[in-house]
Amino acid sequence: MKQIKRVLLLAAGGLALGLAVLGIVLPILPTTPWVLVAAYCFAKAEPRWERRMLEHKTFGPLIIAWRDRQAIPMVGKIAALLMLTISSVIGWLRLEWHYAWIPTLVALIVGPWIWTRPSR
Incomplete structure (x- = not known):
């Protein structure tokens, strides 16, 4: 059961990250909420992927600001x-x-x- 949950979280995180990337070029699709969803999913399923997102020069500060203070630049x-x-x-x-x-x-x-x- 844990493995199924992990796979579903990874899939959801990957989908959310894909939507975030699409949101960069499509003005109607927001980017930041999908980045936050992806980070959440990866935190639960694969901490290594979450760490990569937190270390990203663009997305990392957004994720950290949201987690610490629910801040939006x-x-x-x-x-x-x-x-x-x-x-x-x-x-x-x-x-x-x-x-x-x-x-x-x-x-x-x-x-x-x-x-x-x-x-x-």
């Missing part, structure tokens, strides 16, 4: 809020009226939460 906050706003506007311009409110609702719920997280 100001540049990350601004980028996330900008993407939420753009998604809301695109939703109202491109979606059917009965779906257009969904991105706005997500932005109104997630945006303030992001903004209230401490910065570095």
